[in-house]
Amino acid sequence: MAASQSSSAAGNTNIMLAIFEKKTNTVDLYRPLRNYIAFHYSEREAQNLEDDLQTLKQLRSDIERNSDPSLPARRDLFQTYFKALCQVETRFPISPEPDHVNALTFIWFDAFKPKLKASQQNIHLEKGSVLFNLGAVYSQIGLTFDRNTVDGRRQASHAFMGAAGSFGYLRDNASMKVSVGSSTTLDLSVECAGMLEKLMLAQAQECVFENTIAKGSTPGVCAKISRQVGLYYEEALAALNVAPLSQHFDKSWIVHVQLKAAIFFAEACYRYGLELHEKEEIAEEIARLKSAISVLTEAKKNSKGAAAQLLDAINKLEVNINRNLERAVKENDRVYLMRVPPTSSLSPLPAFAMVKPMVMSEVLDASKEKMFASLVPDNSAKALSRYTEMVDDIIRTQAEKLQQASELTRVRLKEMELPDSILALEGNFTLPTSLKEDVEAVQISGGPAGLESELQQLKDLRRVNQELLVQTEELLQKESREDAQFRSQFGTKWTRPQSSTLTKNLLDRLNRFAGNLKQAADSDARIERSVREHSALMAILDARPIESALPSLARPIMSFDQNEDAIVGSLKQSLRQLETLGAQRAGLEDMLREMKRKDDILPKLMTSTGSYEDLFKKEIAKYDHISEEIAQNIEAQEQLLLQIQVTSLDYHWPMPK
Structure with a gap:
């Protein structure tokens, strides 16, 4: 654990935590992977992929040496290496099995108890450790900003959200895989990753609170933001106080998080009390302030080993709370004479979260990476073939619907002698081709x-x-x-x-x-x-x-239908609408084929760690909207044809002249 001290805009608490990286032993990725390519593919393929192998080797070497000139560069290194590992995972089976890459053993040490280590012949330990270190670097970046400035506090908050996103991604995507069937370290567990996510969110929200105070927001707003800081710290503290983490962390960790939780609960009570005082709700103000004093007093009993800045912050906050409490009690005794409710009857303080974990699925998306792109495992090729068949089936089905709709229009109009009858009536009749x-x-x-x-x-x-x-x-x-x-x-002589x-x-x-x-x-x-x-x-x-x-149609001198012109006009408009629908169908069919041409999911198949069925379901949904448009077009055409049929039957067609 590392701590950093900087002055706080709120004058409250200025100590935040960062995480040290996990350490590792040197690993030779180059030789085992090259041998696998040469054996399972060809020596020529291994030669073609030499640049990718060298790049991967260099990335692993840079991580081992920790020689990056800056923390942002270190962060970028871990992100790049993680995406490279995603490519490796989909193309190289790493395990003790004889036909797998079995000459690779990854060794990583616990970040909180460096004497403990995990040794595994699978890539999940490597990926999980890289994610942990990515979160650690984000947390270290958060401590580098000057929180005396608005921009510094904003940048620090963003860095802590990056750390929270990294630890959350570790918990959801790697922790369980690392733990199954192999020795591991507790820092990569679901419980630890979840605790670190909440801790980083607490620090990100704390930066927001400091900015809120600095810009003079109302007491009610400050109270809600402060309360959420306390809730995040309380969640982290709850995880630290139970197995398996309760015996794994240094006592100073638990003390730090416990004091932070108490400080921000009391801070929320203090700010909320200011709002209550303005509303002259003195009785509840007294109860809230007493609750805050009680929590701070209890926290100080277990503050051995705490940083001096935290204790100083508690003392300053106690002074402010006691001053307001004394004022409120005097006013209540002299003016309001309200009954002070017991603390147990108070409703929970309102809270408002202003931060959330960074979405690391976007930051760490490896689907567009080109490393080892020429290696396509058999299972990925088969999955791509199956998906292509699904797309072809959709294209074929929808194209048939479009063609049937066009043929139906042609037949139905011919049965109604349209548009020939209208053209003849206007003197524009032409013979069939x-x-x-x-x-x-x-x-x-x-x-x-x-x-x-x-x-x-x-x-x-x-x-x-x-x-x-x-x-x-x-x-x-x-x-x-x-x-x-x-x-x-000649008789018989005539032969x-x-x-x-x-x-x-x-x-x-x-x-x-x-x-x-x-x-x-x-x-x-x-x-x-x-x-x-x-x-x-x-x-x-x-x-x-x-x-x-040719004889032309002439309108009769007298027509029983006085709306003849309107009916003919309506038919002409409907026919134009049919033409528009036909043009739309042609465009929809072209759109379908263009979508298929651009639909390349092989990179996603190669990097997918879940079910192919889930991926297929998500990808095939791209065609839903155009299938719906086709259905709507055909439905609109059917309604239009019915309307044309009814209108045509209502019209008294004139005789040829």
């Missing part, structure tokens, strides 16, 4: 005149084919007659196969050709009749653009 392409193809071929020419050409071709068919048939018949004549003339056998395939093909020719002729005849029957309609194919010759 596929139909327009067919019309353009007909126009390129010459339009109706070209079609007539094609039909005439078909007639000519059909006549030629028919003539060829007849000629072929006559030739086959002639060949058959000649074969029969020669067979009769050629019969004509019917040789020409069978030709006759079959001729018959099929004749059938196809007849079917084609019937089809051509139907087309020709259709063209003749729709000659008036065929005439519009000469119009360019084709839309100029």
